[in-house]
Amino acid sequence: MSQSLRRMQYAVRGEVVMKADQLAAQGKEILYTNIGNPHQVGQSPITYYRQVLALCDLPAECGVDHPNVYDMFPKDVVARAREYRKDIGPSGTGAYTHSQGILAFRQHIAEYIQNRDGYKSYPGNIFLTNGASTAINMVLQGLLASNNDAVMIPIPQYPIYSALISKLGGRQVGYELDEDLNWAVSREELESKLETAKSNGLDVRALAMINPGNPSGNVMTHCDIQTLTEFCDTHGIVLLADEVYQTNVYAENSEFVSAKKVALDCNLKNLQLVSFHSTSKGLIGECGRRGGYMELHHIDPYVQSQLYKLASAELCSGVVGQLMTSLMVKPPKKEDASYKLFKQENDNIYNGLKERAEKLVHGLNQIPGITCVPAEGAMYAFPTVQVTPKAIEAAKEQGTTPDNLYALSLLEMTGICVVPASGFGQKKGRVGFRTTFLHPETLKAIDLFAKHHEQFTKDYS
């Protein structure tokens, strides 16, 4: 069987999670904080989106044209569903669509991007995909041609990058984000890693950035992004901008800026860029819907035609995910009857995330031996934990990493399931973990984190 697949690792659903599932099956209560899966931990779906979806799926005579439809659905929802039914056409939600997705939806996305960035966006450059992960997979499939082709990825990174690169038989070149500089990266670090890669005979084809950061939780400034766009522009490296958390920004002085906007603000005419977005994150959290898109910008037309062919061989992304993506970029308007409830639901989710992001990080920083950079955005805190030399030794003896040892011990003592930081990559010698702040009970976990840390330190002193 495939050696590349054999080598592939995917920590978010790795050893600690499997152990948690075992314990759960034995009746132990588990607080899953390992995965950004909002609805799994109690976040409710946004009513408006689900109502529109339902009326798009129902045959007209049982839905929009049913004599009692207004007894169950608000008028503006019915009107919106009618609009969508026109956009989708007579095939409805049950047919394969254009390989890149339904044109009207791609137009909605282009408008959204244009309003966000102030620069033109073209529906022909947009591909609707089954979540961002499928899009990333497609692009990497297109870019990686040989075992010497490499992708630069941030350390720490979201492990879908390392997993897909290794699956595709490519090579990864880590560039370190500096925890002391709010997880920014310097041009020097990028140049030095590229230099080393070249001297090892590697061809760096692409560089991935994740903004807001996963697992690091930082929100990059215009200047932070410029470092990356200029670097990629200079060296002819395709920039992959993972922007799935673009609406998850909580810190007062932070704001999301897209890589495309930075590239165009800086007049970088040669930069080849692919940006990713998803319905799984934000305040929607519709992970199970598998909606998302990528926008190609200045990608070589031949490469683009090959990506189109690839999309065609996978037929099309799910229509319901496509619909959800359009809804995400084109929510109800202020004057719509549903807007009040829509806003209330969104505000509730946003305020909950913001409050927990702040309080969780604050609480973690109160624990002696744990430090955590503020979670300005995304859904994660990524603390460093101090462990004793004895713990490091014990891990070595057990053939594992210190943070795996730590995460398993945390799980067994408290039922909290986190992902060891080594699953994302980190500076040599650092020990830590990633935890989401999605769960409404997140703050109750702070005490458990503290008790466990004390116990773990005692156990290995």
Next chain:
Amino acid sequence: MSQSLRRMQYAVRGEVVMKADQLAAQGKEILYTNIGNPHQVGQSPITYYRQVLALCDLPAECGVDHPNVYDMFPKDVVARAREYRKDIGPSGTGAYTHSQGILAFRQHIAEYIQNRDGYKSYPGNIFLTNGASTAINMVLQGLLASNNDAVMIPIPQYPIYSALISKLGGRQVGYELDEDLNWAVSREELESKLETAKSNGLDVRALAMINPGNPSGNVMTHCDIQTLTEFCDTHGIVLLADEVYQTNVYAENSEFVSAKKVALDCNLKNLQLVSFHSTSKGLIGECGRRGGYMELHHIDPYVQSQLYKLASAELCSGVVGQLMTSLMVKPPKKEDASYKLFKQENDNIYNGLKERAEKLVHGLNQIPGITCVPAEGAMYAFPTVQVTPKAIEAAKEQGTTPDNLYALSLLEMTGICVVPASGFGQKKGRVGFRTTFLHPETLKAIDLFAKHHEQFTKDYS
């Protein structure tokens, strides 16, 4: 960029279709028969399925618990949706599921397989996927390790196989189906192709069979399948059984038998088998829903664990597709209030397909110079056309195949969009095309096929 991707071909959305899209954009009326996309050509969705889906997606208070729900939805639909909501759990349809799909749905599938075959099926061996194509992609990713690894595929085949094999950098070894024997294959043909592959230094890892056949439209007998299962069992080759058309059987004396049943009937204890099914075909035709599953049978546990890892890195298949797959294998019961309409809708679709399958093939066979084996199942007729030596020469001069020339000429003269048979592979010297019989206007096309054939023959005489 990737050379493998560059080499990949996917005829179903290839040159002829692009030309058709161009003509359509210029206002020409096109009869698309190139793709098995039922809802695109007027087949209606089954009401019951869509109603259950809508109530699973709607938040309870706007759906199953809405005071007016029974004014819009039949009672049994509401009850069924309530059952599903329990199966799915509090996360609802918006969360990532288990990497293999929701357990209850896998249990439904296992029950369906057990009832169909009379042999045990295990939910742990079932993976829910975004349509069968994703499942095929996953398995091939797992099996193909080097450039010498090969997959035996039928000639003619559904081009997703050749496309994915070439994308993954593997090699294809065609085995010819015999048009004169209703597209069956002999053991001799299989052995001889394997022998040649071996002597070329290839390792044959898997063999794909498609039953009912695409594009060939034949329904394999128990004996036909036995030839393949025994061959794979003998040589330790993994059998990939593409059974997405298992409910599309029209011919009086034909019936679908699964490869798993044949393997177990014949007591083939070593055969490693993966079977695929989908919600895109059958009478459902919900292509845009991206639902499907694969069942692993006797697959090496280590390989299975690696496929699980691969599924995990893709997170999960879309929940709505998972739901549709469960609905497909667990339709309403006879005593349910919705059953009458359900049956009527299914019968209409089935009878239409059956009638068009018979009349289309009959009509094609009436045309001098066209012959077509009966379409016993699936959604396609795959006729042979006789072309003049002058046409063959003209194709050669234009750097194309005779059937590409034929299909483009057919498109331009009549607006009918078919796929040239060379996109599926065929015996040397054969010329033909694949046409679906999904379109309600299919039978009107017979006259056009006849007129065009006469004209084409004249043009190149």
